Amino acid sequence: MPPLDDNRYLKGGPVAARIIAEVRAAAQQATDEGFRPKLVSITVGDVAAVDVYVRNQRAKAELAGIDFEERRFPAELTAGELEAAIHGMNADPRITGIIIQRPVPAHIPIKAIQAAVHPLKDVEGMHPASIGNIVYNELDLAPCTAAASVELLKATGLELKGLEVVVVGHSEIVGKPIAFLLMSEGATVTVCHHMTRSLAAHARRADALFVAVGKPRLIKADMVKPGAAVIDIGINAETLPDGSSRIVGDVDTESVKEVASWITPVPGGVGPVTVAILLRNTMVALNRQRAVYRATFGTAEATLAAE
Ligand SMILES: NC(=O)C1=CN([C@@H]2O[C@H](COP(=O)(O)OP(=O)(O)OC[C@H]3O[C@@H](n4cnc5c(N)ncnc54)[C@H](OP(=O)(O)O)[C@@H]3O)[C@@H](O)[C@H]2O)C=CC1
Ligand SMILES: Nc1nc(=O)c2c([nH]1)NC[C@@H]1CN(c3ccc(C(=O)N[C@@H](CCC(=O)O)C(=O)O)cc3)C=[N+]21
Numbered sequence: 001m002p003p004l005d006d007n008r009y010l011k012g013g014p015v016a017a018r019i020i021a022e023v024r025a026a027a028q029q030a031t032d033e034g035f036r037p038k039l040v041s042i043t044v045g046d047v048a049a050v051d052v053y054v055r056n057q058r059a060k061a062e063l064a065g066i067d068f069e070e071r072r073f074p075a076e077l078t079a080g081e082l083e084a085a086i087h088g089m090n091a092d093p094r095i096t097g098i099i100i101q102r103p104v105p106a107h108i109p110i111k112a113i114q115a116a117v118h119p120l121k122d123v124e125g126m127h128p129a130s131i132g133n134i135v136y137n138e139l140d141l142a143p144c145t146a147a148a149s150v151e152l153l154k155a156t157g158l159e160l161k162g163l164e165v166v167v168v169g170h171s172e173i174v175g176k177p178i179a180f181l182l183m184s185e186g187a188t189v190t191v192c193h194h195m196t197r198s199l200a201a202h203a204r205r206a207d208a209l210f211v212a213v214g215k216p217r218l219i220k221a222d223m224v225k226p227g228a229a230v231i232d233i234g235i236n237a238e239t240l241p242d243g244s245s246r247i248v249g250d251v252d253t254e255s256v257k258e259v260a261s262w263i264t265p266v267p268g269g270v271g272p273v274t275v276a277i278l279l280r281n282t283m284v285a286l287n288r289q290r291a292v293y294r295a296t297f298g299t300a301e302a303t304l305a306a307e
Helices: 012-032 048-064 079-090 110-116 128-135 144-154 175-184 199-203 270-297 300-306
Strands: 038-044 067-073 097-100 164-168 188-192 208-211 229-232 236-239 245-248
Touching (some): 012 048, 038 048, 038 079, 038 270, 048 067, 048 270, 097 110, 097 270, 128 175, 144 208, 144 270, 164 199, 175 188, 188 199
Parallel strands (some): 038 067, 038 097, 164 208, 208 229
């Protein structure tokens, strides 16, 4: 197998740019019609892992014509206070979407807080009702990272129907929704986690391998089928001997790129597409809200005529 040349890197930039261009057109039209989209990001405490994500959200929202507001709360915030703040945002017609950046401090129950976001404003697709939709094959608003990973696989042009896929990691936010999305697309999906007996044996069978664990270099070349597509979702900060730090994924890119036909780089792979999907989800949410608005107020004439 020849070494991976540059065009076998499955880069996120072009995929993200295409999605953002579509979002931009939709956001412009909605704005012209008087419905300016606005995304609010909630951060509780100081979390370094979130900073890059929020910075990119702000930059790309601006590019797409979506207003962006960051609300930072101190780490001592109580769950009740956070819930009250979210209820306020749910009731604010100027706010289209709400994203709660993870992780939140341990004393805040993330599941309950996620459920406090109104399903129509849940741009992360993490409300139980939103997760339920992808189980029922309604895929237009899915958890951002999972949807981004699947977009990248689609960019290979591989036929998803019947594709042998292995997902490593089964978190609610990444691994599980990837599995559901791919099942809906007709793939044959195996999900591995820390209790899986032979990760290598499963991984080696995959035509497409998704890795979302949070362990640098977990996946080595001998765990990858020649010609496979490898989607590396991990984002891990690594400190180099000289004291500087860099971001690496969960895949040993140097060795795996000799075996795989496609591999997403870190950085520059799933990350940028995740941001683009968040913005796309914001427009899906806006359209759903507008449909409710029409259904509620669009019948005034008929109501008057009936009186
Ligand atoms: N690019 C992006 O947009 C995003 C990237 N990420 C990154 O993706 C990675 C995963 O994130 P997230 O899902 O939130 O993490 P979690 O810690 O919630 O989940 C990690 C998963 O990996 C599994 N796991 C742990 N060790 C092993 C092992 N040795 N072999 C197989 N499976 C294992 C765990 O299984 P078990 O529960 O059974 O222990 C768990 O399901 C992180 O690096 C994170 O930074 C996350 C969100 C967005
Ligand atoms: N509720 C919630 N949902 C998330 O999806 C979520 C979260 N919380 N908390 C933090 C993690 C991390 N995450 C990133 C997404 C994109 C980049 C990203 O855009 N990275 C670029 C830029 C890297 C750089 O500039 O250094 C890249 O990979 O190329 C980074 C990190 C989402 N997460």
